[in-house]
Amino acid sequence: MGAGHSHEHGHDHGPVNHGPAFAIGVTLNLLFVGVEATYGFLSGSMALVADAGHNLSDVLSLALAWGASVLARRPAGGRFTYGFKSSTILAALANAGLLLVAIAGIAYETLGRIAAPPAVEGRMMIAVAGLGILINGATALLFMRGRKNDINIRGAFLHMAADALVSLGVVVAGAAILLTGARWIDPVTSLVIVLVIAWGTWGLLKDSVKLSLNAVPDHIDEAAVRAHLAALPGVAAVHDLHIWPMSTTEAALTAHLVMPSGHPGDGFLHELAHDLEHDFRIGHTTVQVETEASEDCRLAPATHA
Numbered sequence: 196m197g198a199g200h201s202h203e204h205g206h207d208h209g210p211v212n213h214g215p216a217f218a219i220g221v222t223l224n225l226l227f228v229g230v231e232a233t234y235g236f237l238s239g240s241m242a243l244v245a246d247a248g249h250n251l252s253d254v255l256s257l258a259l260a261w262g263a264s265v266l267a268r269r270p271a272g273g274r275f276t277y278g279f280k281s282s283t284i285l286a287a288l289a290n291a292g293l294l295l296v297a298i299a300g301i302a303y304e305t306l307g308r309i310a311a312p313p314a315v316e317g318r319m320m321i322a323v324a325g326l327g328i329l330i331n332g333a334t335a336l337l338f339m340r341g342r343k344n345d346i347n348i349r350g351a352f353l354h355m356a357a358d359a360l361v362s363l364g365v366v367v368a369g370a371a372i373l374l375t376g377a378r379w380i381d382p383v384t385s386l387v388i389v390l391v392i393a394w395g396t397w398g399l400l401k402d403s404v405k406l407s408l409n410a411v412p413d414h415i416d417e418a419a420v421r422a423h424l425a426a427l428p429g430v431a432a433v434h435d436l437h438i439w440p441m442s443t444t445e446a447a448l449t450a451h452l453v454m455p456s457g458h459p460g461d462g463f464l465h466e467l468a469h470d471l472e473h474d475f476r477i478g479h480t481t482v483q484v485e486t487e488a489s490e491d492c493r494l495a496p497a498t499h500a
Contacts, residue, residue, distance in 0.1 A: 213261075213264060213337075213338070213348060214261070214264070214265070216337035216338055217257055217258075217260065217261035217264070217351075218261075219334070219337060220257050220334040220337055220338070220351070220355070221254055221257045221258055221261065223330050223333070223334055224250055224253060224254045224257065224330065224331070224334060225254050227250060227326065227327060227330045228247050228250045228251045228254060230323065230326070231243055231244075231247040231250065231323050231324075231326075231327060232244060232247035232248075232251075234319055234322075234323045235247055235323070237316075237319070238316035238319040238320060238323075239314055239316065240316070240319070240320045240365075240369075240381055241304065241305055241308050241381055241382055241385045243319075243320055243323055243324065243365060244304070244385075245301045245304075245305060245385040245388050245389070248297050248300060248301050249297055249301070249358065249361065249388065249392055250327070250331075250358060251297075252293050252294055252296075252297040253354045253355070253358060255290075255293050256290040256293060256294070256350070256351070256354060257351055257354075259286040259289055259290055259293075260283070260286050260287075260290065260347045260348075260350065260351055262282075262286065263282040263283040263285065263286035263347065264283065264347065266278075266279035266282040266283075267279055267280045267282055267283050267442055267444075277441055280441045280442035280445060281440075281441065281442055282442075283345075283346075283347050283442045283443040283444070284403060284406045284407050284440065284442065284443055285407070286347060287346055287347055287350060287399065287402070287403035287406065287443060288400075288403040288404065288406075288407050290350060290399060290403075291396055291399045291400035291403050291404075294392060294395075294396040294399070294400075295396060295400075297392065298389055298392055298393050298396065301385065301388070301389050301392075302386070302389050305382050305385040305386055305389065306386075308381075308382045308385075309379070309382045309383070309386075312378035312379050312381060312382050314378060317369040317370065317372040317373035318369070318373065319369075320365055320366070320368065320369030320372070320381075321365075321366050321369040321370060321373075323365075324362040324363070324365035324366045324369065325362070325366055327358065327359070327361075327362030327365070328359050328362045328363055328366070331355045331356070331358035331359040331362060332355070332356075332359040334355040335352055335355035335356040335358075335359060338351045338352035338355065339352055345443050345444045346402055346403070346406070346443040347443045350399055353395060354395070357391060357392075357395055360391070361388050361391055361392075364384055364387060364388065364391075365384060365388075367384075368380050368381060368384035406440045406443065409439040409440065410439075410440075411438045411439070412438075412440050412446050414476060415438055415446060415475050415476065415477065416475075417436075417438055419475070420436070420438060420448070420471070420475055420477070421433055421436055423470070423471075423474070423475075424436070424450060424452060427452070427463075427467065428459075429454045429455075429456050429459055430452050430453065430454055431453045431454065431455055432452075432453040433450060433451070433452055433453070434450075434451050434453070435449070435450060435451045435483075436448070436449075436450040436451075437449045437450070438477065441479060445478050445479065446475075446476065446477045446478065446479070447477065447478075447479035447480070447481075448471060448477045448479070448480050448481070449480075449481045449482070449483075450481075450482055450483070451482075451483045451484075451485055452482055452483070452484050452485065453485050453486075454484050454485070454486060455486060455487075456486075457486055458484050458486060459484070464482060464484075467480065467482060468480040468482075
């Protein structure tokens with residue numbers, strides 16, 4: 196078996212530093228959680244308390260994502276030959292778990308209030324939730340630029356944008372209570388908030404679990420990559436193809452290429468690595484070239500007579 200190896204990093208410069216955005220977002224939202232929870236209890240509004248609980252979970256989520264982004268930028272070395280890039284995947288999974296806990300707690304408290312909803316102060320609900328719209332909206336804008344290329348950043352953006360919409364719902368609920376005097380509007384609004392959180396959590400949980408199981412990232416078409424490799428000049432077969440996420444922003448690939456005409460040289464491998472990064476956003480490529488029959492490779496697919 197003739198073998199050639201290419202380990203290319205392409206032009207990937209690693210994760211973008213969103214440290215300042217995280218610092219501002221965590222500080223603003225932590226202050227707001229204290230204000231919202233205090234006035235929620237003073238006004239008797241479970242909708243405000245529910246929104247404060249959600250915002251607290253978002254503060255923890257931002258802190259986890261921030262910590263993971265810092266770890267992901269640390270250089271590889273020792274036993275961590277990939278560095279700590281996959282910490283961003285663990286952070287996304289932990290964030291989904293925190294949201295599930297928040298959902299359970301808010302739903303439990305809210306269901307207890309539906310039977311006997313307490314009196315609430317509609318004007319206070321409107322004032323505090325209105326402040327939430329401003330803070331959550333401003334925080335969402337901090338992550339708007341990086342949301343397209345990083346599930347952690349996209350998660351932070353979506354959380355903050357959803358929070359702004361939830362706060363808008365609380366404002367509407369407060370106005371409805373002032374107009375109608377119906378106490379049931381507050382706990383019902385809280386349940387709607389729970390459903391909104393649950394909907395967003397499902398997407399985050401699903402994506403983070405797939406990444407943690409080394410599934411092919413959603414933005415990469417495995418069949419298209421296989422077809423691209425098989426169509427390369429001199430390639431007779433492709434096997435042992437693996438594509439997995441190294442982090443929430445970087446992907447890696449390994450593959451065996453059967454090339455009976457001989458090793459194509461380093462130029463071929465460098466160009467292949469460049470094309471995989473440019474066309475499929477796979478920045479870490481390792482290719483083994485085999486010049487003999489694929490059956491000689493232990494990792495080749497079994498053939499049947």
